[in-house]
Amino acid sequence: MSFNPAILTDNWREILDGMVLTILIWVAGTAIGLAIGLAVAVIQLFTNRWLAAPLAFYVAVMRGTPFLIQLFVIYYGGPFFGLDLTPMVAGTAGLALYGGAYFSEIFRAGFLSVPPGQIEAARMMGIGRLDIVRHVQLPQMLVIILPALANMTVLLSKETAVLSVITVNELTSVVQSIGSTTFAFAETLLFLALVYWAFLEIVTAAARRLEKRVGRFMLRTQS
Amino acid sequence: MFDFNLIIKSLPMLLQASVWTVIYSLSSVAIGFCIGTLMCAAGLSASRLGRGVAAFYVSFFRGVPLLVQLLISYYCLPLIGVNVPSSVAAVGTLALCTGAYIAEILRGGFLGIPHGLVEAARMVGLSRAQILTRIEVPLAVRFTLPSLVNETTMMVKASSLISVVGVLELTRLAQNIATSTFQPLEIYLTAGAIYFVINGVITLAGRFAESRFRLETAR
Structure with missing residues (x-):
């Protein structure tokens, strides 16, 4: 088995384009997915x-298939x-609907998770x-659900x-096609795995930091 | 027009293929459970090497998309002289992937086991392996059953990806029918419905198991 990393450096432009597209689709899909998710939750509750029943069906289908x-x-x-959607639009829409x-x-x-007493109090105040x-529910719950949201965002990537x-x-598509035209499967696919792995580790670490920052005040009030 | 006849005609074939989906996903969960248990035990052990291996394993298999793992096993195993059928390689990869998730799930269960119980078992003279298989694993499974059932449904869904490396199962057969009849919508909706039913059955079975275990503890 020969190992020739030059195949990757020779095609760095395409690989970079692929990475940029992956990140773009991920960010767009997550953003739209968050909007869908929030809208669905608000309508359901x-x-x-x-209105709630069809949405419950949508959620069950997306999670069950x-x-x-x-x-x-x-x-x-x-x-x-x-x-007639282009692959990219269909893919982003699919990611958003799935994540949503x-x-x-x-x-x-x-x-x-927000205590009902607070909502009652707010309603009493008109x-x-x-x-x-x-102003009452979202700010409080976001802190609580941030780890779960971050987790799902990482999964979507x-x-x-x-x-x-x-x-x-x-x-994946770019690197795979380089692999199948050059028959350098080992180089390309292992590189692909390493890129995703590194990316996931970085995103996960960033999410943990964010959770710590946002959750700081909760620790303070507890102690 | 939406072609219901096509659905009725291809349903028997799709159902047959879904048997493979169930076999592949359940066997990979079973193998993955063994791997996950070992990795979980290694991760919680006193051995530094064991903890390192477990951390590396969990991080890698959860950090790389399953599709990429499948591509690696499909294209790279022959390069190092391992020639196994693509279905075996695919199930092995699914098992390794789910094993990493199961190891993380079981961790919570293992940590919830009262320390005194393990100590008592050691005093009675059970070996380390016996303590693991007779006491720790059953308890950990009971604590984490909902997550394990959820992971099983995730694997049923994930098994659709092995169609990409040429293994015949529900998704692959649906693709074949869709390309030969030029009616993808009907076929893929039917395939989706079959996955939905499979996962529904697994979820119901999980609920049943949970309620049974709860009765036992209540008694």
């Missing part, structure tokens, strides 16, 4: 059950509904429902690799 199948339905099944289902469960748990969510199957030119 604060409106009637005719493989991400790959979801991507296939969106990308290959989209044209059936007149949705998980995020909504986290937000729901967060809303339920604060509107949406203002209570924005790994899921972006699956987008290579629907031909999105992200990191």
Whole structure:
């Protein structure tokens, strides 16, 4: 077995492009997913059950089926509904919809963790429902659910690799195609694993730091 | 038009393929459970080497996307002279991946076991292996059952990725039918529904097991 790292340095431009695309899709998918998750949680908790039931079904389906199948339905099944999406749009939408289902469960748990007495007190003072969510519930629950949100965000960064199957030119897809044109599978794939590993470690460490910072005041009030 | 006939026609084939999905995912969870238990025990042991190996293992297999792990096992194992069927390599990879998650899940369970219990077992004369298999593992599993069931459903979903390395299971067969009939929507929705049902059954079985264990402790 020969090992020739030059294959990677020769193709650094494509690899860099792939990395940038992976990060872009991850950030966009997570941001949209968070918005979906928050909206779903708010609708489920604060409106009637005719709106809540279909959303519960959406969450159950997204959590109960493989991400790959979801991507296939969106990308290959989209044209059936007149949705001719590019791989990148389909992939980002898929990531957002998938993440949104998980995020909504986290937000729901967060809303339920704020003591009801506070909401009653706010309502007595004449604060509107949406203002209570924005100024009373969200700030408190965000601290509590931050670890779970960070965890899911990190998980989503790994899921972006699956987008290579629907031909999105992200990191996995780029490196894999370099591997199959040069037959340098060992170099390319091990490099790929190392990049993801390093990236995940960095993101996880950053998340832990953020949690510590945000959670500082809680430790202070406890002691 | 949405073609219900196609769904009815291809359902038997898809169900047959889903048996493979269940076999692959459950066997990888079973193997992964053994790996996870060992790694968890190593991670909590006094041995520095054991802790290092366990930390490295958990960090690597949770830090690299499963798809990349599968690609490595598929393309790189033959390079170092390991020629096994792609299904075996795929199940091995799934097992290693879920093992890392199970090790982390069991950690919480192991830490919840009262220290006195292990000491008492040692006093009675049980060996280290006996304490692990007779006392620690059953208790840890009982403490962490909901997470373990959840991990099993995650593996059923993750097993769809082994279609990428050419193993025939539900997703792969759905792909084959979808490309030959040019009706991907119907086929993928059906495949998704089958995954949904499989996971529903696993979740229900998990709830049943949980309620049984709870009865036992209440008694």
